[in-house]
Amino acid sequence: MYSTTYHRPSSIDEAAALFSKGTEAKYLAGGHTLLPVMKQRLAAPSDVIDLGRIKDLVGIEASADTLTIKAATPYYDIMTSADVNKTIPAIAHLTSMLGDPAVRHRGTIGGSIANNDPAADFPAALLALAATVKTNKREIAADDFFKGLFSTALEDGEIITAVSFPIPAxxxxxxxxxxxxxxxxxxxxxxxxxxxxxxxxxxxxxxxxxxxxxxxxxxxxxxxxxxxxxxxxxxxxxxxxxxxxxxxxxxxxxxxxxxxxxxxxx
Missing domain, CATH: 3.30.390.50 (CO dehydrogenase flavoprotein, C-terminal domain)
Structure with missing residues (x-):
């Protein structure tokens, strides 16, 4: 890999500030997309900003009508969550089929949807459930979020903070x-x-x-x-x-x- 500077911010604001200072900065979620392309020298970010340790980006909340999963919540936590299994068990089932145990302990929902990989699983859940993607700047309906192959509505430097799913019948x-x-x-x-x-x-x-x-x-x-x-x-x-x-x-x-x-x- 090329030389890069690794950052581990403790807040969303700090992460955004670090991104704005980098000449070619990239956010790191679970790492299953960014790290492989860096190893293949297909990407050479000046700064890698790890979002995985930001507490405000981890957690699951459920109400009578909505299930909200924060962006850096690992797949394993989603799969085993009592709230997920009670409100939308199909999401827990989807998560259980992702990769292997190592992937499920490291991968995140935010990382899964940020690139609109044509073979990623979570984009299908978001689109079918008419979910809302929340960022540090706005809220985006799933119908408007996915723009095409490896393309989303995210602006440069924008951070996914959570995904809210209406609870279906x-x-x-x-x-x-x-x-x-x-x-x-x-x-x-x-x-x-x-x-x-x-x-x-x-x-x-x-x-x-x-x-x-x-x-x-x-x-x-x-x-x-x-x-x-x-x-x-x-x-x-x-x-x-x-x-x-x-x-x-x-x-x-x-x-x-x-x-x-x-x-x-x-």
């Missing part, structure tokens, strides 16, 4: 895992709001990153059951095609994973 997540990386070859999160509206989001499939799946949403609004999707056809237009799976294969996975997610949701 039902929700489920299912994915086909890559056998080596355990990233989502295709994953689908389904959510039925207390109002009756249905939102469905897929990750690992689209060339543009996480996406809503309108045909499945329409079918599930009429009939919330796996069988309601039997006749649904998913277009492969705009879907990824690589050595792991063709666009046709991924289109079929979107449907199959949605059916499994609905079955898990009940």
């Amino acid at each position: 039902k929700a489920g997540y299912a994915k086909m895992r890559h056998p080596a990386s355990r990233f989502a070859l295709t994953g689908v999160f389904v959510a039925k709001a207390k109002s009756g509206d249905v939102r469905v989001a897929a990750t690992g499939a689209s060339q543009s990153g996480v996406m809503r799946v309108a045909p499945i949403e329409t079918a599930l609004r009429a009939n919330w059951s796996p069988g309601a999707l039997d006749s649904v056809k998913i277009s492969d237009a705009g879907l990824m095609s690589d050595i792991h799976g063709s666009s046709d294969y991924r289109a079929n996975l979107v449907k199959v994973m949605a059916q499994r997610a609905v079955a898990d949701a009940g």
Whole structure:
């Protein structure tokens, strides 16, 4: 790796101030994105600002209508949280499928969504649950947050502080895992709001990153059951095609994973 200066701020304001002073500063959350690209010499930040020790960025809060997970909360804490398992167990299930124990003890929800990696799991949960991303500057609806492949609405230096999820009536997540990386070859999160509206989001499939799946949403609004999707056809237009799976294969996975997610949701 290239030479860099490592910082461990104790507050959000201190982190933002350090970022503004750096010529090419980067925030570090769990490190599963930034550190590998630094090792490959694809990134050479002047300053690495570690957000993991900022107490205001760690924790989980639940109310009657909302589950809030702070940005630097490790996956393991999310997976084992009584509040998460009570209010939105699908999020705990999603987290349990992330990587391996080492990844789950280090990775964070903020780091997962900050880059809009096309195979990351949490973006699907945010989009399907109509979550709100909170930063040190503003609040951003999930529909407006994800802008395309490795692109989000975050401004330079902006820090994700928390994610708030409206508590749904039902929700489920299912994915086909890559056998080596355990990233989502295709994953689908389904959510039925207390109002009756249905939102469905897929990750690992689209060339543009996480996406809503309108045909499945329409079918599930009429009939919330796996069988309601039997006749649904998913277009492969705009879907990824690589050595792991063709666009046709991924289109079929979107449907199959949605059916499994609905079955898990009940």
